[in-house]
Amino acid sequence: MELKLNLKLVKGPIHSLEKANSKIPVNQNIGGIAAGTAFAGVLAESSSLLTSAPILVMAAKAKDGITFIGEVEGYPVIGQFTTARFEENDELIAVISEKPVDGRYQVYAIIDPKSGLLYMIYEMGRSVxxxxxxxxxxxxxxTLLSWGFLLIFILFYF
Structure with a gap:
């Protein structure tokens, strides 16, 4: 299965910039987390780990981020990065989605030519x-650690 993104490149100053602090989910792959936790529960023979996989998923940590909205070259944009040091009227080069969702284009990456900083979506480029x-x-x-502790316990107990 191949996933293709249709993207646009826009250049220009950002107008109507609004920033707000937000939380970025660290682990986007919820199914993978639940499967990994359940797998660890099976290996550790722990019914509590096995049954608490959904709870552990819901309690996943989030990273501090900044959500911003603005307008670049007439395109209303929205994005969420771990940092956003650009300000109103800064010249930016942005990679955005080809089609808007709810009237705004998703920003995937921004480069600030003045500072040379590249902003990207958190976990972009990470391999599954x-x-x-x-x-x-x-x-x-x-598993190795658990068996090691078990062997040490058996050796000293008997």
Whole structure:
């Protein structure tokens, strides 16, 4: 399955800029988190870990971010980044969605030519394969650690 994004490049000063503090969900892949937690529960033979996977997903941490709206080259835009140091009337180059949603174009990335800063959506470019690999490694090391503690407990107890 191939996912294609139709994007536009717009250049110009940003007008009607409004910024607000917000929270960015750290883990966008909810299914992967639940599966990883359930998998760890099975390996650890922990029914509480297995049944609490949805609760752990809901309690996922969020990262502080800044949500902004504005207008670049006549396009009303909305975006959410971890930081947004650009100000009203700053010249920007933005990558936006081709079609608006609720009257605004989603901003995927912005470069500020004056400062040279590149702003991108949080977790943009992260690999799903690397995420699965990290879950597998964590589960593997957790299992090794659990068995190690069990062996030490058995050796000292008997």
């Amino acid at each position: 394969k690397m995420g699965y690999k990290a879950i597998f490694k964590q589960t593997y090391y957790f």
